[in-house]
Amino acid sequence: MSSVEERLAHEGFTIPTVATPLASYTPALRTGNYVYVSGQLPFVNGELPRHGKVGTDLTAEEAADLAQISALNAIAAVRSVIDDLDKVVRVVKVVGFVASADHFTAQPLVINGASNLLVLAFGEGGVHARSAVGVVSLPLDAPVEVEMIVEVVD
């Protein structure tokens, strides 16, 4: 078990198996020393626990829990291409898409659920550049989608 997985396990988190893509692409791809992770929905055992738009169908706090799950799925996607998560040097970039009600503007609070999980998993190396935006809708009516780029070494 990598030290990343140990730190997560200590806080009660298990990295899931990687979610099957909804289409003709791959969950993650390595090029040089970077792994690009596809947009991750908050699947739990293949199901979305919640649907809809943040601000009407669920609260920012509830959505932050989903962003955390998306981040776990993103880590799973990284593991699927590099095997050992301790090869991750840093999380470079995160983009968090939040399916937002017209008036909802607390996207940073939602995506903190992902950012905090990444810092928990990777420590200093988990601190990343980030954008958080409010989109009108997401695949399968998911409330959040999180993509990222990580740097790795062999």
Added chain:
Amino acid sequence: MSSVEERLAHEGFTIPTVATPLASYTPALRTGNYVYVSGQLPFVNGELPRHGKVGTDLTAEEAADLAQISALNAIAAVRSVIDDLDKVVRVVKVVGFVASADHFTAQPLVINGASNLLVLAFGEGGVHARSAVGVVSLPLDAPVEVEMIVEVVD
């Protein structure tokens, strides 16, 4: 003619000339071994064949055809900076923005139009990481916009 263009021609696709940017930027830019492609609208001979939001003004299937055109335009943009498309090692990342009606959640189906075209063009190297999201509106009322990063070798 590159083998990429031959494969596309065999399926009836022609790579267009590159669309003129709508503003002070460039359709594609090479840095190191990567080409970053600007968001591509589904222009055909300088015109958008359809406008509006997917889910009301057009169907997911119709929008998938537009995403395919955007991907062709993205390949054209790559060719404009590297000349020989056989230099493309892999498509690294695609982001597909779908102008979506409030209730529309089949963005993956739409962006498959782009993803499948890229696999057709580049084979194994065309399999990429991807995000697909639903935005409220796009430039010129286009239904889709597709950006990508490809890795090249000389």
Added chain:
Amino acid sequence: MSSVEERLAHEGFTIPTVATPLASYTPALRTGNYVYVSGQLPFVNGELPRHGKVGTDLTAEEAADLAQISALNAIAAVRSVIDDLDKVVRVVKVVGFVASADHFTAQPLVINGASNLLVLAFGEGGVHARSAVGVVSLPLDAPVEVEMIVEVVD
């Protein structure tokens, strides 16, 4: 003072101090020869000068001024990690998110405010690949958010 700052000063622009992140991430991060900049809101002295959606609450031209401010903040974020802005070789990629009224489709006009500022600051090296999209809402009800990647040398 870098020549970048001199060019901007000549046109009346001052690079601000870097805005504090709204959450557990960093305004910019260097990996190899690239700096990834987090999504920048148009803060002026810690305040957003305008709020709301472009097309209803403010015009495209007003929003272009905000995009220009976001670009200045993005340059500030780059400076916070590389010190000397003359190390910037080129701006690689810009994504401009525009909080858009349902019918607003002039996102390129808005994001030109950022693109033109980058060309002013970096000259030929400021010409970048770009996507501009219309999102339903942004953090703190900001009308625009701009992220970018720049290439640097030591």
